[in-house]
Amino acid sequence: MSTTDRVVLDGTTLTCAQVSAIASGRPVALGSTAAAERSWRTATALSGPVYGRTTGVGANKDVTVHDRGRDLLRSHAAAAGPLIGPERATAMMAVRLNQLLRGGSGLDPALLPVLAEAINRRAIPPIREYGAIGTGDLSALSTTALCLLGEISWxxxxxxLASADALPFISSGALTLADAALAIHDLRRLLEASIRVTAKTWQAVRASTEPLAAAVQHTAVAATLRELLPAIEPARIQDPYGYRAYPQVHQAAFTALQNAEISVTEAINSALENPLITTEAHHNGNFHTGPIALTLDTLRAALAQTASLSAARLATLMEPSYTGRLPFLAATEGASGLIILEYVAHDALATLRHLATPVTTGTAVLSRGVEDHAGFATQAARMCGATREPYEIVLACELLSAERALNGPEPDRPIDIEAARRRLDGSH
Structure with missing residues (x-):
């Protein structure tokens, strides 16, 4: 495979879409390793106490230690729950490799091509779900390090891996960032699909396009709907909020997505190392992902809002006064038609509302009080990933109903929501 077919990791240009591509099997190639090499040379020449290299970690930061790196990895590799999927594990390794290429870890650069090989061979470390709170994916990366050392089979x-390189390797939120990147990539696809589905519903109920006028709405969502919709003779002077408020509410979801993507992209291309090794060691807290958790909290809340409007439009599609068809878009008088789709959609919507609960209102105090705050971006990223399924289901229910309203009733047959989910990408 040529270099042009690979994602070149250089520590500065990795995107959420590329993280998703790597997770799906696209191989990687190394860019320049110069920054990592400079940092390593500085690290090997350092004298005096350096956190994690010559000292313990956490509350043991003032304790001098020698060659205890493997003990650190063994103690931190403990995690619980099911094994994560191979896509997430691969994405995590790609994010960590990219961060190391940025320089600043002081880690031996000879590891970099080995990590690239692991990604391209689809080598999967046995990482379990629970073990981080947004201040570093220590368990996941310690497990990976022990795989490299041969202590865990993979x-x-x-x-x-040298003892001095143990903390530099695991001092990262790479799994959290990978989860966030994967979710952001998929949610963009669904937010775009929502506009196409909404256009179908708009036509089906002959909703007024006045709320989309350029004089009313300057949003990109309104502009896209204006392009998708034909000329419509409106059936009503004014429609429910599912139509009138959609452009601004759905645009807010895109804005939240963009802000989250900016935050995550910056982090996967940054040396969030503690200590950061430049021409000296800088002890810091840049690995803390609280700011990222804030953007992910906002994204989930925005998804719940726009999904609730999809459910509201679904209700209008069940009404003869909006569609001119039988109740529930049934084929015959008194039949149930698509009534069950409202139940399915509201089940999924309830899950979305639950997932919109913010993580950033909580905290934790650990390691004898030394680590006295946590951002829980780990949980925020997982929850963003978990929103994909219910949000897609809500949209699929609207899509099925809009198509039935536009095309007329079909003979009685089982309702295939899963097929509608698969068609969302081409719902225009």
């Missing part, structure tokens, strides 16, 4: 290459 289908990847080996590398003799």
């Amino acid at each position: 289908n990847g290459p080996a590398f003799p």
Whole structure:
């Protein structure tokens, strides 16, 4: 495979879409390793106490230690719950490799091509779900490090990670960031699909296009709907909020997505190392992902809002006064038609509302009080990933109903929501 077919990791240009592509099997290639090499040379020449290299970690930061890196990895590799999927594990390794290429970790650059090989061989470390709170994916990366050392079995290459490189390797929220990147990439597809589905519903009920006029709405969502919709003779002087408020509410979801993507993209292309090794060691807290959690909280709340409007439009599609068809878009008088779709959609919507609960109102105090705050971006990223399914289901219910309203009733047959979910990408 040529270099042009690979995602080139250089520590500065990785995108959420590329993280998704790597997770799906696209191979990687290394860009320049110069920044990592400079940092390593500085690290090997440092004298005096350096956190995690010559000291313990957490509350043991003032304790001098020597060659305890493997003990650190063993103690931190403990996690719980089911194994994460191979896509997430691969995405995590890609994010961590990209961060290391940015420089600043002080880690031996000889590891970098080995990590690239592991990604391209689809080597999967056995990482379990629970073990982080937004201040570093220590368990996931410690498990990966022990795989490289040969202490944990995997289908990847080996590398003799030095004791001094243990903390530099695991001092990252790479899994959290990978989860966020994967969710952001998929949610963009669904937010775009929502506009196409809404256009179908708009036509089906002959909703007024006045709320979309350029004089009323300057949003990109309104502009896209104006392009998608034919000329409509409106059936009503004014429609419910599912139509009138959609452009601004759905635009807010795009804005939230964009802000989250900016935050995550910056983090996956940054040296969020503690300590950061430049020409000296800088001890810091840049690995803390509280700001990212805030953007992910906002994104989930915005999704719940726009999904609720989809459910509201679905209700109008069940009404003869809006569609000119039988109740529930049934084929015959008194039949149930698509009534069950409202139940399905509201089940999924209830899940979305639950997932919109913010994580940033909580905190934790750990390690004998030394680590006295947590952002829980780990949980925020997982919850963003979990929103994909219910949001897609809500849209699929609206899509099925809009098509039935536009095309007329069909003979009685089982309702295939899963097929509608698969068609969302081409719902225009």
